[in-house]
Amino acid sequence: MTRLERAAWAPIAEAHRAEVEEELADVVRRRDRGEKHPIDDFLFHYYNLRPSHLAQWHPGVGITLLDAPEYESRPLYRLANAEAEVDLELFLQKRGGTLQTAHRLLAAAAAATPRFGCFGxxxxxxxxxxxxxxxxxxxxxxxxxxxxxxxxxxxxxxxxxxxxxxxxxxxxxxxxxxxxxxxxxxxxxxxxxxxxxxxxxxxx
Known part of the structure; x- marks a missing residue:
């Protein structure tokens, strides 16, 4: 288990948030105005994602963040003494089926012969x-x-x-x-x- 001091992980999280928010500023602006956009609608409605979710940095499994009380409100995290880490057991309990489906589909697709004749x-x-x-x-x-x-x-x-x-x-x-x-x-x-x-x- 890797342990990261706040001085190490916080700048990474902040840089990620700033980069994503800058990249998606127009998306958020159009959303707030109620403006439709074919690409935005596809990425954030069909795939049911939110810009705010993409702006959240996650350390991944096996990383403990020290002095991270803000992670208490994050789903699928375990927090003790202000130390946060992904709760892998809970993650697999809630998302294990999705993970298995994704692995099965991606592995099968990667092993298949590509075909390029549909022409869109x-x-x-x-x-x-x-x-x-x-x-x-x-x-x-x-x-x-x-x-x-x-x-x-x-x-x-x-x-x-x-x-x-x-x-x-x-x-x-x-x-x-x-x-x-x-x-x-x-x-x-x-x-x-x-x-x-x-x-x-x-x-x-």
Whole structure:
């Protein structure tokens, strides 16, 4: 077990907080104003993360922070005599299932052969045959009119292998996909050439 004096860990925590808050200042500003933003909405709503959570520095397992009373309010930490450390037993009790799922999916994807032939058609399949105003972000104009977009999807076809992309296909688009990804079969289909599999690294 490594023990860090406050003089050692506090500057690291503060530097992390300052860097994240500077990087996400526009995100927080838009949120406070109630402004929509397609990337912000995706990163902090779809993945259900908060900028304040990302700004919190964590030492990791096996590190004891000395003189750290502020960690008493942090979930999944154990505090005694103002010394804080990750409560690994509690973490595994509460998050063990998620950890096992993440390991299973990531290990399977890393071992799979990458495929790069989907050409991003999953994005168009999510708006296939929708009319203006029916998309997830109706305030954004699509690059093609609906009929032209549909023709592109039909000509190129869909080869989506990731369930969390496929489940957002419009109903008319789902039969156009060569595969029928399911949550149960995710480990068998996820592969490292998939954009969505790589985006999930952010989640895990």
């Amino acid at each position: 058609m999953h994005e168009w399949a999510m708006v296939y045959r929708l009319q203006p105003g029916e998309t997830r972000h109706p305030y954004l104009k699509l690059r093609f009119p609906p009929d032209e977009l549909a023709a592109i999807v039909e000509e190129v076809g869909c080869r989506c292998s990731h369930f969390d992309a496929f489940r957002f296909f419009t109903e008319p688009a789902k039969p156009l996909n060569l595969l029928v990804p399911t949550r149960e079969g995710q480990a068998e289909l996820d592969q490292p050439g998939c954009l969505h599999v790589n985006m999930d690294l952010y989640k895990w």
